[in-house]
Amino acid sequence: MASEYRIMDYPEKSWSISKMKVIDNCFREYYYTYYGSHNGWLYQSTDEQKISWRLKKLTNIWIMFGDKLHELIKSLVKDDGSEINVGEIKEHMRVKLNLGVKESLQKYRNGDWDEYPKGEMLQEYYYGEKLKEKDVEEIKKRIESCTKGLIVSKSYNEIKNTAKEILEVDEEKFDFIFVSGIKVYALIDVLYIDEKGNYVIVDWKTGQFSEHDKEQLMVYVLYVMERYKVPIDKVIGRLEYLLIGENYEYKFNLDDIIEINNRINMDLNVINAFLEDKDKNKPRHKEHFLMCDNISKCRKCKFRKLCLNEEEI
Ligand code: SF4
Known part of the structure; x- marks a missing residue:
């Protein structure tokens, strides 16, 4: 229907x-x-x-x-x-x-x-x-x-040769989780399980470095932990900078999770400051922006x- x-x-x-x-x-x-x-x-x-x-x-x-x-x-x-x-x-x-x-x-x-x-x-x-x-x-x-x-790239070669299972490839359905009561969407380029059983998140970067790249990866880690019920030590985040042919791999810990949760909470205050009605997400008048x-x-x-x-x- x-x-x-x-x-x-x-x-x-x-x-x-x-x-x-x-x-x-x-x-x-x-x-x-x-x-x-x-x-x-x-x-x-x-x-x-x-x-x-x-x-x-x-x-x-x-x-x-x-x-x-x-x-x-x-x-x-x-x-x-x-x-x-x-x-x-x-x-x-x-x-x-x-x-x-x-x-x-x-x-x-x-x-x-x-x-x-x-x-x-x-x-x-x-x-x-x-x-x-x-x-x-x-x-x-x-x-x-x-x-x-x-x-x-390490990721492309692992995906093609040794990965046990590919779980997500730039899915079109825009999956999400809730953090502090607000929807957080996660659109991961590739998520796969490697030969050691780690959940590897790959983020292909086609431009230059950005200070936000690592934070974005942390959001994906939150999503994978919740969606797949995986402990944090089994999740690897990898940024593949295709322009320079280098990758940066991260393992996160619980302090990182607290940090990203805090960031989302603080940002929520900023988002709410522009709203006339926080429940309806009704914005204030345009002139306030x-x-x-x-x-x-x-x-x-x-x-x-x-x-x-x-x-x-
Ligand atoms: S950057 Fe300038 S043109 Fe763009 S929305 Fe803001 S005020 Fe308008």
Whole structure:
């Protein structure tokens, strides 16, 4: 039986590291991303809801690169047949990215995205710009480096040769746990059991290091412990930096778990401070979500159409 679709007045309350990064970046961006765009897909919504929903769905060339590479790795991990072919991977990435760019260009010319935001749209083209030559060259280099990094990576080789069981591969169902009463989603790139019986969490990184990478891994550890009823000493978290062909492996302890729980609790206070009704997750008025005062940051933001005037954009 088909599940019933219910229109919710407000979005679901949840915590994630990416949400907290948006709050750090700009309060107004936080508003548009998590509240202002809610229900923007409905005919009866306001123009601002519809516009912010469309803008929220824009991507950029770096995110597109990371998404396509993750999709490809997912299919390689799931495919237990053919040998990995470097030339084919590079060609696949080149073709996929070219298609993404062409699709965006076409939508920009036809104004399709403002009609209905289906498929992909690069922010660069939506705002009438072009990809910078130096960025295109950097993407080409990254395709090369990440492909090499994947082939030599400890995780890919263990998954293909010695892993006892693969439990999750970038699942589409967005599983979650509750921490301090708030939903925490966990979308793990790969989770497998190695030959020693450890639960190994792999996070493929297609860009540079980030100070949040290890924290994200700790969230996944919480999820694995709860979902699979595994003790902490049987869980390994591994960050695979494909660009540089290095990995960092972590075993966590109970102090780490307390630390991440504390962090989520503190963040919950921040999330609640923007709410008029904490139970319903009803936001305060938009004006409480202050705009950032850095025009060069705004000029790179996907929501700038809603914040800047024509000349500033
Ligand atoms: S354009 Fe500037 S003020 Fe508006 S959401 Fe983006 S960063 Fe914030």
